[in-house]
Structures are given as structure tokens and as C-alpha cells.
Amino acid sequence: MAGPIGNDQPVAAPASALTWYIGLFQASCFSLVYFVAPFYILSSLVVLLVTRFSSFNAWLYSSPMLISAILPPVTMPAILSRLKPMLTYFDSFEMIHEQEDWYEMIVEKQTNYILACQPHGVITYVGILSGPCMPQDLQGRFPTAVADVVLKTPILKHVMGIFGLISATKKSLVKVLTTKKGPEGTVVLYVGGMAELFLSDESEERLYLKNRKGFIKLSLQTGKDIVPVYMFGNTSVLSVMKHGLLSALSRKLGASLTYIWGKWGLPIPRNDCKLLYVSGKPIGIPHIANPTQQDIDKYHALYC
Numbered sequence: 001m002a003g004p005i006g007n008d009q010p011v012a013a014p015a016s017a018l019t020w021y022i023g024l025f026q027a028s029c030f031s032l033v034y035f036v037a038p039f040y041i042l043s044s045l046v047v048l049l050v051t052r053f054s055s056f057n058a059w060l061y062s063s064p065m066l067i068s069a070i071l072p073p074v075t076m077p078a079i080l081s082r083l084k085p086m087l088t089y090f091d092s093f094e095m096i097h098e099q100e101d102w103y104e105m106i107v108e109k110q111t112n113y114i115l116a117c118q119p120h121g122v123i124t125y126v127g128i129l130s131g132p133c134m135p136q137d138l139q140g141r142f143p144t145a146v147a148d149v150v151l152k153t154p155i156l157k158h159v160m161g162i163f164g165l166i167s168a169t170k171k172s173l174v175k176v177l178t179t180k181k182g183p184e185g186t187v188v189l190y191v192g193g194m195a196e197l198f199l200s201d202e203s204e205e206r207l208y209l210k211n212r213k214g215f216i217k218l219s220l221q222t223g224k225d226i227v228p229v230y231m232f233g234n235t236s237v238l239s240v241m242k243h244g245l246l247s248a249l250s251r252k253l254g255a256s257l258t259y260i261w262g263k264w265g266l267p268i269p270r271n272d273c274k275l276l277y278v279s280g281k282p283i284g285i286p287h288i289a290n291p292t293q294q295d296i297d298k299y300h301a302l303y304c
């Protein structure tokens with residue numbers, strides 16, 4: 001759920017009241033599903049148990065959850081281009097890039113990269129907004145690494161799965177980086193993880209990076225360079241309740257299990273904050289099949 005590394009240019013969208021409200025609706029769908037899905041899943045299970053699996057209405061109520069649990073998530077590039085009204089709702093969104101020959105490197109030369117994105121918001125609206133700004137032939141082709149719990153949670157996995165999700169396990173990442181080429185082999189990785197979410201809020205962004213060195217080791221072992229991507233405002237769109245127990249549980253499960261809010265105290269994203277997608281140039285990490293801790297520390301310091 002992050003864009004490629006492209007030419008410097010602000011993103012403009014034609015403004016109209018109708019387009020603005022469509023953008024609000026689209027943006028709210030992601031946050032509301034993220035917030036409501038766990039409660040709906042729990043209530044579906046409770047209803048089935050209370051009725052001892054004998055009520056037609058209980059099965060009918062639970063059917064979306066059950067169908068979603070069975071079916072795998074599906075990438076839907078065609079939907080990304082239809083998210084452009086969100087660019088009117090978030091009218092401050094802008095993209096700034098240093099790498100000018102990104103299309104040639106990724107598409108024509110089939111070069112793979114690790115797009116190291118920070119900070120981790122409740123929902124990465126900056127990354128989502130970069131999607132409809134890509135060239136159409138690239139939309140939905142950059143896999144995003146997420147916690148396994150996201151890939152297994154009914155409803156949520158299908159809503160977020162339209163962007164193209166893969167497991168954030170090392171095995172999965174190595175497979176994609178080494179067996180695929182170009183866009184399909186370029187991975188979007190939120191290196192701060194869930195721990196980073198609880199460090200930031202709308203007034204301050206803090207990165208969880210000092211003890212995050214696995215992505216550096218991954219880059220060295222696979223020989224795939226890292227492109228740093230900073231998403232300003234990613235943590236300002238929605239606020240999160242930072243309770244110690246909830247934070248620990250969320251980090252354990254790899255998903256936010258706490259109250260989130262934005263406009264009017266509801267899980268509706270704010271649009272009065274500046275959203276800025278900034279990607280740098282590849283930092284120049286070599287291929288070292290068996291890196292030492294010294295190698296990892298050296299290139300981690302370079303990234304930082």
C-alpha cells in the first residue's frame with residue numbers, strides 16, 4: 001500500500017462537493033471496517049454459539065464472516081484507480097521523490113527493491129493515496145507485507161487485500177524478493193511494525209527503529225536494495241488509545257486492538273492534516289549472503 005519511486009510532482013484532483021463526499025466515504029470504509037470487523041466477528045461467533053448453530057438468522061448474520069474466512073484475499077488493481085476521489089478529500093496530499101528513473105529501473109530493467117516505509121499508522125492513508133497516483137499499468141502490482149493476523153482476519157483481509165498483501169515473515173519476503181522481478185518483486189515493508197503505532201500521535205511522530213535490523217539483514221542476504229520512504233502525517237489521520245495492556249496485546253498479535261478515532265471522535269479519518277509521501281534514492285546495500293552483525297550494524301546506521 002505504497003507507491004513507487006517516481007518523478008517529483010504534487011498530486012492534484014478536481015474538486016467538487018460530490019467528489020469530496022465520495023472521497024470521505026471511501027476513506028471511511030477502510031477505517032470503519034478496521035474498527036468494526038473484530039466486533040462483528042466476535043458477535044457472529046457468540047450468536048452461533050448461543051443459538052447452538054440451529055438458527056437460520058444466526059447463520060445468515062454470520063455468513064459474510066464465514067464466507068470471508070474461507071476465501072483468500074484478492075488483489076484488485078481496477079479498484080485503485082477508482083479511489084481518486086480520496087485525493088479530493090485529502091486535498092493536501094503530495095508526493096516528492098528523488099529517484100527519477102524509477103520506471104526504467106523497476107519495469108524495464110526489472111530491478112527489485114525493498115520500500116522501507118515509516119511511520120506505521122493505524123491505516124496507512126499516505127500509502128493508500130499513492131496507489132491511484134501510480135501509472136495505471138503498475139497499480140496493485142507492489143505487494144505489501146503485513147502481519148499474518150491481517151491475512152487471516154475475515155472481512156479485513158478482503159478489504160485491505162485489494163492492494164495485494166503478502167505475509168511479513170522472512171520466508172515469504174525472501175521468496176518474493178528472489179523469485180519475482182520488477183513490480184511484483186518490489187516489496188512494501190513497514191519496518192516499525194505495530195510497536196511504532198503506539199509511539200506516535202497527531203502531535204508527534206516517533207520511529208521504532210533502533211532495534212529493527214531484520215530488514216537490513218534481509219536486504220543484505222537477498223541483494224535487494226532499500227529505498228527509504230517517509231510518510232508524513234500517516235499517524236495524524238487517526239488517533240489511537242495508548243493503553244499499556246492494549247499496546248502489548250496489539251504488538252503480540254500484530255494488529256491494533258484498541259479504540260481509534262478521527263473526525264468527531266469517530267473512526268472517520270481527519271483530512272485537515274498535511275499528508276506527504278517522500279521517497280529517497282536506494283541507499284546502496286551490497287549483496288552479502290552471510291552478513292556479520294558488524295555488516296548489519298553498518299548498513300543499519302547508514303539507513304538511520
